[in-house]
Amino acid sequence: MDTCLFCQIANQERPGKMVYEDEQAVAFEDINPKAPIHILIVPRQHLATILDATQADDRLLGHLLLVANRIAKQIGIAERGFRLVINCNSEGGQAVYHLHLHLLGGRPLSWHPA
Numbered sequence: 001m002d003t004c005l006f007c008q009i010a011n012q013e014r015p016g017k018m019v020y021e022d023e024q025a026v027a028f029e030d031i032n033p034k035a036p037i038h039i040l041i042v043p044r045q046h047l048a049t050i051l052d053a054t055q056a057d058d059r060l061l062g063h064l065l066l067v068a069n070r071i072a073k074q075i076g077i078a079e080r081g082f083r084l085v086i087n088c089n090s091e092g093g094q095a096v097y098h099l100h101l102h103l104l105g106g107r108p109l110s111w112h113p114a
């Protein structure tokens, strides 16, 4: 997807503060962080929403969760705790239509998703 913001960041056609890269996924800092740690974990493959994932993507989805684990440990927030969020479609608050996991942490997070 030539015009997709997160495809462009993943392909280094747009700047992003990368914290992790591998063959299947990239992770970069959110431009408008909602917590001291706010990292987006993004598959290189363009899937608009989590609803677009199929059985063929099961390994990729698992991989994204393991990347989150790895980053949380690497940046030292694993023991304290963190949150992973996927927003889907309009009432889910999705603004960028390329699947991504939000990794949030660095302070106590209240359970107030709205």
Ligand code: AMP
Pocket (backbone or CB within 6 Å): 005, 016, 029, 030, 031, 032, 033, 040, 086, 087, 093, 094, 095, 096, 097
């Ligand atoms: P969502 O609402 O789940 O689609 O989340 C989209 C996220 O992308 C928001 O937290 C934005 O702050 C973030 N975002 C938008 N543009 C950029 C960008 N150029 N670089 C990094 N993060 C971005």
Ligand code: ZN
Pocket (backbone or CB within 6 Å): 001, 004, 005, 006, 007, 008, 045, 046, 047, 097, 098
């Ligand atoms: Zn994309």
